[in-house]
Amino acid sequence: MITGDSKKAIVISIDAMGGDYAPDCTIEGIDIFAKSHKDVSFKVFGDESLILPLLEKYPYAKKSVKEIIHTDSYVKSDEKPSVAVRSGRKSSMGLAINSVKQGVADACVSAGNTGALMAMSKLSLRMLSGISRPAIVSVVPSRNGRFVMLDLGANIESDAADLARFAVMGKIYCQAMLRVENPTVGLLNIGSEDIKGRDEVKEAARILKGNPEEINFHGFIEGNEIGQGVVDVVVTDGFSGNIALKTMEGTAKMIAGSIKDGFKKSWLAKIGFLFLLPMLKEFKKKYDPRIHNGAMFIGLDGISIKSHGNADGFAFSKAIEAANNLVKHDIKRKIKESVENYHILSELL
Amino acid sequence: MITGDSKKAIVISIDAMGGDYAPDCTIEGIDIFAKSHKDVSFKVFGDESLILPLLEKYPYAKKSVKEIIHTDSYVKSDEKPSVAVRSGRKSSMGLAINSVKQGVADACVSAGNTGALMAMSKLSLRMLSGISRPAIVSVVPSRNGRFVMLDLGANIESDAADLARFAVMGKIYCQAMLRVENPTVGLLNIGSEDIKGRDEVKEAARILKGNPEEINFHGFIEGNEIGQGVVDVVVTDGFSGNIALKTMEGTAKMIAGSIKDGFKKSWLAKIGFLFLLPMLKEFKKKYDPRIHNGAMFIGLDGISIKSHGNADGFAFSKAIEAANNLVKHDIKRKIKESVENYHILSELL
Incomplete structure (x- = not known):
């Protein structure tokens, strides 16, 4: 099995058929990424008759794609997740995810249907032990830099324990993606005083305050502070997080x-x-926004990266770069260890 | 008792001591408003020794202020709502609200502590019959104009019935403030498909679809559509609404x-x-943002308007203008009639 060990060669699986401009932009994205990353190789899933001519066009992609796994089937952009889960196993998306599950790839990247990708990733890769719900996490630009925000819509509701685990995962994601050693973590709320807000948010704050060595907890932050770069990691439930990100x-x-x-x-x-x-x-x-393309379903026992559906080649290369960063940083192992060892999480169900 | 009938002279009570620049800006605000509204008179609550010299400075204010009700007490900006409710009855804010309750004023305006103003308004004015929770509603600028949004933070959670009532109240507020005859109403959600989002939001959509003659229901809207002016009224729970507004x-x-x-x-x-x-x-x-200053605690049996705490004279005059518009439009009666007569609300508990 391939581990995240950075000494070994990294293999990334690509759903070549996902997204508005597939497979042109997915192959172009590999090409752009491969130009400066000779150590990463690719498995590409999709229609061979479309992919092969593109590889002739993109020499760096041709060099780094080690295998094309042909399939006629792909998940449509408007397909219901439940349908994709039932009938999409042989699709380019399903096969790409499964290659991660099988351990023949370190991560997969798709610009396809978000709901289907999440449902299939969840079902195939399963949750990391100690995590009950995955979250969608991404890097977002702020006035003075960048920050990490989660959950961006994997769940419609989250309890205090979920939020506390999101904080831990967000911290590790931030370390991997932004190279911030000890990121500050803020909980999104509708007031900065302790007494304000929803019960689960107040309870999560109590948990996160529990050990400053584990979580560098800033406290509550409000919507107007998100873009100001007040904290490195913004933690919230998927409903509010999705609304905040889209409102931005x-x-x-x-x-x-x-x-x-x-x-x-x-x-x-x-x-x-x-x-x-x-x-x-x-x-x-x-x-x-192309620079920050690539969101992760964090909390799963495998790295599955979602690219924006309308990504061009440059944007898709950034999603591949995110996958590569996360593999190199050994994020799966780090999350697992933190979830097992952090005292603030040990009391949670 | 003074009614909202536009033929009668309108009386507005002002908490002269609320806000960062009180009483200077509250009196200046009256002056700016009074210049173009000779038919409105004011009761002013606060420290007479500070207010009287200001009236000498502002001739239009002097002319339209019919009564100064002196009090030394005022609600501090960081005072807890529970404390204000217990001990603030004789404060400039408490007395101004009470004048509306007593029927000697048609509306009150304060730039003071939001939590205290809401708690005291709720306790004094009580809910309109048929309304279980008030909401904070305001006009917000969009790319191509303006729209109305609620709840902006009065409640941290709302069920489907609350959301449906917010929609009805938002419609009437929009008619009063933006003069839109048949406003479109959208429910904030994290996807536009029927199956997406929280249960209460889906159930509210089902209720609002029930009678197109009562509510011109657009369906779900997402965070990125808020600023595009897709609908005239955006309805959401107070947690998400507060986050969305502040994120904007x-x-x-x-x-x-x-x-x-x-x-x-x-x-x-x-x-x-x-x-x-x-x-x-x-x-x-x-x-x-000064143009849109003035939010209402809608659903109460009386008009209580909250101005931004850091409002200058111009901004405060806009909050007075909002109060005047709402009185003229007879918003209390219109909400009451709608809540009693709308078929879509009749099935709700």
Whole structure:
């Protein structure tokens, strides 16, 4: 079995058929990633007749793809997770996940249907012992850098014990992805005082305060603090987390749209726009969501990475990079050890 | 008793001592509002020795303030709601609320402690019959206009019946504040499909679908759609609503901050900035949060308006304007009639 040991060569399985621009962008993504990572090899799952010509186009991908596992079947973007679980085992997504389960790959990456990927990953990889629910976790840009946020929608409700485990997993994810040694952890709430908020959030705060050596707990944070980079890890239930993340995206889009409308309206603004181009480029780069592409279903006994469905080649390469980081960091083992050894978690059911 | 009938003169009670810049900004706010609303008169509650000199400074305020009710006591910004309820009856906030209860004023406005204002308003004004929980409702700017959102944090949890009542109250609030005849109503959720989300949200959707003539129900909306102006009224529980609203504020601040940082960094950008000034001014005006100042504790048997704590005179005048609009629109009677007559609500406990 392949372990996360960084001395061994890393193998990543790719669902070549998932996403809006598959398989072109999935193969291009491998190519971009492989250019600077010669030590990683790939198993690619999907339609061989489409994949082979693409490998001729992308020489780095061709070099690093060690195996194409052909399948005609793939999970549709609007397929119900329950249907995918029943009939998707032979699909490119199902086979890619299974390769992780079998231990012939260290991680899998798919830009396909989120619900199906989560359901199939859960069923195939199972939970890590000590974890009752997985969470969706990702890196998010803030004003002064980046932070980690979870759960982004794996669960619609979470109790205090779930939130405490999310905090521990989020800490380790942050260490792996952002190289922050002792990340600060904040619980999303609707007030900063101890007495405010939902019971499960208050109880989770009590647990997380229990051992500062295990969790560098900041306390509650509010919605307006998320983007300010107040903490390295934001912990919340999947309902609020999904709403907060999407609200951030929507607000950024709303403002960008308003600015664009303004540029269009006046000649003066158009001239100003020319002077601003270098700054706007830098700005766009900083907040480019493609850089942070790749969310993990954390808590599973295997690394399954979800890429945005509309990812281009560059964005998909970033999801592969996330998978590679997490394997190298041996995240599975680190989560397992923390869940087993952290005193703050030992009292939880 | 004073009714909301627009033919009668409207009386608004002001907690002159609430907020970061009280009483200067509360009196200035009255002055700004009174300049264009000669038909509204005010009762002002607070320290007479501070208020009287301010009235000399603000002639329109002086003209429209019919009574100063002196009190030394006021609710501190960090006072616990439970303490305020017990000992704040003689405070400027408590007396202002009570004047609405007594029927000697049509509405009250305070920029003081939110928790205290809500607790005291609830206790004094009581719920409208048929409403089990009040909600905090406000107007929020979107890309193409404005919309109404509730609950913004009055409750930490809400069941399907609460959400359905919020939808009805939100509709009427929208009619009063935005003059939209038949507002579209959306339920905030983490997916647009029927099967997604929390049980109470799904059940609320089922109720709201029940009668298109009563509620123009759009269906679920997601976080990224909030700022796009997809619906006129966004309905959600107070936990998610508070997080979504504050996340919008925080994201806008984050982007504005990044743009400012960019202007500072380069000379080219500084030149561009000069060309953009007219556009940025317009932009700032459009998203100026002061314009939308004034949230209502909707569902109470009386109009109690909360102004932002750091409101300046202009912002406070907008909270007074909100109170005036709601009185003129006779919102209390309209909510009462809807709650009693709407078929979709008749099945609810």
